[in-house]
Amino acid sequence: MALVLHTYKGNKGAFKALVAAEYAGVKIEEAADFQMGVTNKSPEFLKMNPIGKVPVLETPEGPIFESNAIARYVSRKNGENSLNGSSLIEYAQIEQWIDFSSLEIDANMLKWFAPRMGYAPFSAPAEEAAISALKRGLEALNTHLASNTYLVGHSVTLADIVTICNLNLGFATVMTKKFTSAFPHVERYFWTMVNQPNFKKVLGDAKQTDAVPPVPTKKAAAQPAKPKEEPKKAAPAAEAPKAAEEEEAPKPKAKNPLDLLPPSPMVLDDWKRLYSNTKSNFREVAIKGFWDMYDPEGYSLWFCDYKYNDENMVSFVTLNKVGGFLQRMDLARKYAFGKMLICGSEGPFKVKGLWIFRGPEIPKFIMDEVYDMELYEWTKVDISDEAQKERVSQMIEDAEPFEGEALLDAKCFK
């Protein structure tokens, strides 16, 4: 029985094993008909790897998961060779660079890349920290490579194979020439290695991205699903990897259930026009007009309170957070109007919102698509309660002070 590698094409983790196989003279078959998100969810697959990730190597003696472990197995399959060093200390230093490149380079590069591709929640401070940590790792690697052609010893070892495969993904996706030019020895090392025949055979023509992928908006940001084990390459590789470990079903262009509600005398666009066009006597004209046109059968009013106000210490970060939420609400524009008030004269700022939605409940498609919704406590407004009605009015008109506090900002979704 051959060694069978279960993976989608273009998986950086699989490349490590395949390059090692070239050096070690080991034959590996790639599993035919592997379907990312399907095959790796089957009971047979989960017996091989209970977490259901790829790659997995099937051997006659049993399966192995974790790409570095697979590469180690492959490197030793045909007995002695130079991939694992020629002494205990060399072996240990090969292991140190394997771990270093996974934890200091790859992990931080993924923390930069994955959120921008929508595979994880995006946060500017977290990205900054990840880039800073990545630079620190590359600095250290650069220092070592200033006086070393290879990571350990005088020829390619498993440490180089793992590190180059990790760097290859980084170069292809987020690390532009401008970024890597601060690490000239790493650049020299990278381009020399990817042009070695055994690397080229597996990796193809290595490319460096021209630009960092943009920060996600709308749909992409709205789904910070579980972290994927392989990010998509930004470069148009011939075999673009299916990055997600779960197949994402294509968004059905189904009819929105809100369109099927009985017609309402209130037209949301009319309210939005009234809100926008009223320049003076706002309370007498716009607020009065709102309550005149409001249809409690066809629409519902909701208060929302951010659950984690204690983290809102920095004003512009807080405003960006709310701005991001409103961007992600874009898919609901036809069915919603909202006001988000950021209250307080200093941190922690309190984020309080007022929303009107078509229908008697918060629409399910909004709860499903906009992850920010879970970060707020939602309470339906009881319009028979005058105090609650007044609170609605105050939030629409940006009353200040609001509940005893100054407003840092009031953002409108219309």
Place this chain on the structure above:
Amino acid sequence: MALVLHTYKGNKGAFKALVAAEYAGVKIEEAADFQMGVTNKSPEFLKMNPIGKVPVLETPEGAIFESNAIARYVSRKNGENSLNGSSLIEYAQIEQWIDFSSLEIDANMLKWFAPRLGYAPFSAPAEEAAISALKRGLEALNTHLASNTYLVGHSVTLADIVTICNLNLGFATVMTKKFTSAFPHVERYFWTMVNQPNFKKVLGDAKQTDAVPPVPTKKAAAQPAKPKEEPKKAVQLLHLLIRE
């Protein structure tokens, strides 16, 4: 020249090497006068580890950094033993669990813990994602341990040493009984292993935290600076986190 381990006391990374040393019969000296944030910034130290993190093992033949790599070295220092399995497949599966416990358990546990201690920027969605990923890893581990006493084979291997040291930090800091009760086989595995003499000698009495540390406020949250090298509090617990 003995093997000298440079680290602050209580470093989970150092524990891996020390427990492996107990099993492999290897003698390790801990460097005297090590001062976190001072010693590891010196030129001599940076020659050993250019990124300046701990632990680092100084050997007569050269220096090794990265705690898993140090543990691997120590496990092989005295030749053959059962720590690395008795076949190529066992060796590979030991390596798979070492990497799994570092990438799926430890990395996610740290993403939960570090921001709450102010060592990294706190973000509720990111924490939620980290906890979700941690649960996914623990689920898989739980499934495997339902029918396995040890991770690989029928005795303690390096995979157990690394995994238990990682879990020990998690149990002590963020993973309450309520949280771990969803993974009963992991609990069984953890408590059995930490009570083995070679583990107990190094880890001491393993404890499980009663509560998750609170989300940082004001100063701590307003400064999502580089992870600190010295904890503000004198509580030994915090030393468990810092790698650098």
